[in-house]
Amino acid sequence: MMDWLGLGPQEWTAVRLSLKVALWAVAVSLPFGVAVALLLARGRFWGKALLNGAVHLPLILPPVVTGYALLLGFGRQGPLGSFLAEQFGIVFAFRWTGAALAAAVMGFPLMVRAIRLSIEAVDRRLEQAAGTLGANPLQVFLTVTLPLILPGILAGTVLAFAKAMGEFGATITFVSNIPGETQTLPSAIYTFLQVPGGEGGALRLTAVSVAIAMAALVVSEFLARRAGRGAGAG
């Protein structure tokens, strides 16, 4: 198993950790992503521009700044970090959970953007029609809106997953580079490049990165096509 692809144990650990971090980051942020996209696409409230700005900030800020902000907020001494640790026992500092949080925050704008666009493309008259057929607003959302925006949700999920797999700056700033705990693929590649004779490992992990990214794209393409067929051409 370990010889497959010629990956060493440390390299395998980094691959597994990256997958775990990215999957958790995407899974946990998805409901929030849909909710925020709905708010931005449909909501009319004071401070909408502010929310929009806050969501997009990680896309524009240097990742190191985002990582440092996370450290200030969610570190052991940070207000949110100490609260979550005391109340729920959730610790982010120097844990893989912190890497997942950093990945989720960095991928969030991409996810929200894709979902928001698909919500704005939904024909609201279909939702009206569902209402006249006796469906309450929640049922309308679940049976009409959600299926129609599924391709957008898939696209947003894949984008966020890809971003999570590649996230480096914010992660290393927030939770450092601890093998087996916070050393994700990019961190491992970076580490290999810092030591003499590490190019082999870096190259192998690069190949793995490319393979995972390609696989994600193919899967999303397949799912989107299936959802698209269900949704019809119009």
Add this chain to the structure above:
Amino acid sequence: MFSLDVTHRQGAFTLDCRFESAGRLTALFGPSGSGKTTLVNIVAGLVRPDRGRVAVGERVLVDTARRLALPVHRRRIGYVFQDARLFPHMSVAQNLRYGERHIPHAERYARFDHVVELLGIGALLARQPDALSGGERQRVAIGRALLASPRLLLMDEPLAALDEARKAEILPYVERLRDEAAVPILYVSHALAEVSRLATDMVVLAGGAVRAAGPTDAIMQRLDLLPEDEQGEGGAVLDGVVASHDETFELTVIDTGAGALRLPRLDAEPGKRVRIRIRARDVMVATERPRGLSALNVIEGTIRTLEPRAGAAVDAFIDCGGHTLVARITRQSERLLALSPGRPVFAVVKSVSFDRGGLATFRTT
């Protein structure tokens, strides 16, 4: 019984309407911009009126005085939109069944098999909406609305987006719906031919206000209430029965209360009920029985009233066996023939619009 009394402002436009109807199919008739769609949207709950009350039977949907407004999904008002609005991610069968699950079992009166048969959509069930023609889509939309077992069915110009052939395809289904379904229908249209064929009752809207409301045959005679460009389409609406066929001359005789009418051969069994429309502009008036005239249909009657209209026109209302024919003539003819109420006359019917299996008009001279 459906009753409505609302006021609603929308920008510079004010809707101020009040009418009641117990008809099986009540047509909301008026030119575009007269407020028809706003009115049905208020009934459906898609628009909340500034003031007013809407009720279907005992059930109050909106009453601004009591601060009551049922949400759309609790109104049980079926809505067939002009643009079908089928759910693109569901098959025809799934579209049809969409409303069913939201209705308590005890209140479901529409049966799937029956509705599918009524609308002739059995062969379409497995298809996706984008594989349907415009006419098929509209029939499925009607079925979907019906299967939610509504207490009132709104149809907002369901034929407006279709060509003549597709319209002719759907009209018989709407007639069946009117005659067989257990739900009253509020039908929006700006086409008088459609209204005269389908409606038992009609409400004429203009500029956001009700100009007239009542039984279709009564309103159709009031040409002055119709929009100017449609006045030529107004006239008498008569229910008749196919009496016999004359094979020699390939004619069909239709008995109406006003008298027998002879039309070019129709493809209809004797005994079949038909609704015909005799437009006011297609009726001439003679003071003695015309001779040497090609017109087949000459009906005896008595002038009931003469009503001057704009310009040179006068509408002559002619009582024929208890039914009324309307003739649009000129003031000069009125003077020359010395027409006055009570005077016996002959109505010469130049052509008959026959509102079944298409909206054909037959010249009968």
